[in-house]
Amino acid sequence: xxxxxxxxxxxxxxxxxxxxxxxxxxxxxxxxxxxxxxxxxxxxxxxxxxxxxxxxxxxxxxxxxxxxxxxxxxxxxxxxxxxxxxxxxxxxxxxxxxxxxxxxxxxxxxxxxxxxxxxxxxxxxxxxxxxxxxxxxxxxxxxxxxxxxxxxxxxxxxxxxxxxxxxxxxxxxxxxxxxxxxxxxxxxxxxxxxxxxxxxxxxxxxxxxxxxxxxxxxxxxxxxxxxxxxxxxxxxxxxxxxxxxxxxxxxxxxxxxxxxxxxxxxxxxxxxxxxxxxxxxxxxxxxxxxxxxxxxxxxxxxxxxxxxxxxxxxxxxxxxxxxxxxxxxxxxxxxxxxxxxxxxxxxxxxxxxxxxxxxxxxxxxxxxxxxxxxxxxxxxxxxxxxxxxxxxxxxx
Ligand code: LMR
Numbered sequence: 001x002x003x004x005x006x007x008x009x010x011x012x013x014x015x016x017x018x019x020x021x022x023x024x025x026x027x028x029x030x031x032x033x034x035x036x037x038x039x040x041x042x043x044x045x046x047x048x049x050x051x052x053x054x055x056x057x058x059x060x061x062x063x064x065x066x067x068x069x070x071x072x073x074x075x076x077x078x079x080x081x082x083x084x085x086x087x088x089x090x091x092x093x094x095x096x097x098x099x100x101x102x103x104x105x106x107x108x109x110x111x112x113x114x115x116x117x118x119x120x121x122x123x124x125x126x127x128x129x130x131x132x133x134x135x136x137x138x139x140x141x142x143x144x145x146x147x148x149x150x151x152x153x154x155x156x157x158x159x160x161x162x163x164x165x166x167x168x169x170x171x172x173x174x175x176x177x178x179x180x181x182x183x184x185x186x187x188x189x190x191x192x193x194x195x196x197x198x199x200x201x202x203x204x205x206x207x208x209x210x211x212x213x214x215x216x217x218x219x220x221x222x223x224x225x226x227x228x229x230x231x232x233x234x235x236x237x238x239x240x241x242x243x244x245x246x247x248x249x250x251x252x253x254x255x256x257x258x259x260x261x262x263x264x265x266x267x268x269x270x271x272x273x274x275x276x277x278x279x280x281x282x283x284x285x286x287x288x289x290x291x292x293x294x295x296x297x298x299x300x301x302x303x304x305x306x307x308x309x310x311x312x313x314x315x316x317x318x319x320x321x322x323x324x325x326x327x328x329x330x331x332x333x334x335x336x337x338x339x340x341x342x343x344x345x346x347x348x349x350x351x352x353x354x355x356x357x358x359x360x361x362x363x364x365x366x367x368x369x370x371x372x373x374x375x376x377x378x379x380x381x382x383x384x385x386x387x388x389x390x391x392x393x394x395x396x
Pocket of ligand 1: 035
């Protein structure tokens with residue numbers, strides 16, 4: 001039967017890695033997949049993670065199953081990290097969650113969970129959004145619609161058009177929002193704009209579904225969760241998919257959280273039984289190791305302080321690169337105004353060039369980025385900045 005299958009093209013983001021690795025140009029630059037890199041181009045294991053792993057190795061006494069929800073300690077620590085320890089929904093006992101294999105696992109579990117509550121429910125996603133949102137949510141049975149979000153011509157958020165479209169969304173529909181560090185465009189909602197969307201959700205009855213993959217990469221752990229926390233206070237029901245890939249640097253360990261906020265404790269208990277049943281019928285239960293690392297960091301004051309320092313270092317390096325990029329593009333004579341890059345947040349921004357120009361950067365200069373011209377800023381460094389900016393200036 002398998003002879004009937006056709007080959008699919010490589011994944012638009014992950015596929016770049018193979019071409020980059022095969023490229024022998026010593027000046028090659030990888031700005032593709034969203035993985036933090038330090039000045040030397042390495043993706044380090046954080047010191048806090050190393051220390052937590054060392055302790056785990058000593059203290060772990062069993063490899064027995066942990067169950068579909070994962071460990072209670074990880075769930076509680078993550079709920080507090082995301083919502084803040086004193087959030088009213090936590091105090092009211094309206095939150096339930098499950099440890100998942102990465103943020104992708106969380107998105108998929110939540111999408112299947114929604115599909116049980118309302119088969120074929122519509123979810124509105126930003127245009128553009130992370131490419132993998134579409135299969136993760138759509139393959140679970142949800143119908144995908146888009147709302148305008150980023151205007152490529154002005155390289156900025158088009159909030160008025162976003163609001164115009166979201167006015168059409170009512171009860172039973174979901175709206176996917178990026179908590180911070182929008183992937184792929186780096187343009188985030190301001191606090192005032194979060195307030196507007198929260199009021200709309202409250203009035204119109206749609207359910208916010210928030211993807212938080214970069215907490216701590218924008219301004220700070222708390223600032224980056226401000227909109228999510230406001231939304232959680234404003235609406236009766238909400239979903240959150242969180243990832244520990246970037247902020248703990250645990251990419252390959254696959255650590256995430258699928259969280260649901262319910263109207264009341266009784267709905268929460270019923271909903272959680274469904275959520276865990278989705279997990280059981282899917283991958284049975286999550287892997288333990290990465291989440292155990294996160295739990296030990298978040299529950300140890302010293303380790304947590306170390307981790308927060310390392311997270312701040314990653315954030316500040318990216319912010320420094322953003323400023324350096326704007327300056328160096330101007331110095332290289334690149335035509336156009338790139339100052340928007342400095343105003344945007346997190347790992348990504350669009351350079352704003354055409355797919356043909358992206359292709360030229362790849363073939364002529366061995367510079368790799370997604371076709372949309374999304375660049376993963378951390379792939380730049382003091383060492384390659386000049387080469388990169390001159391290359392961009394030459395193809396503009
Ligand atoms: C990205 O957007 O590059 C990352 O989230 C990695 C991925 O899985 O696509």
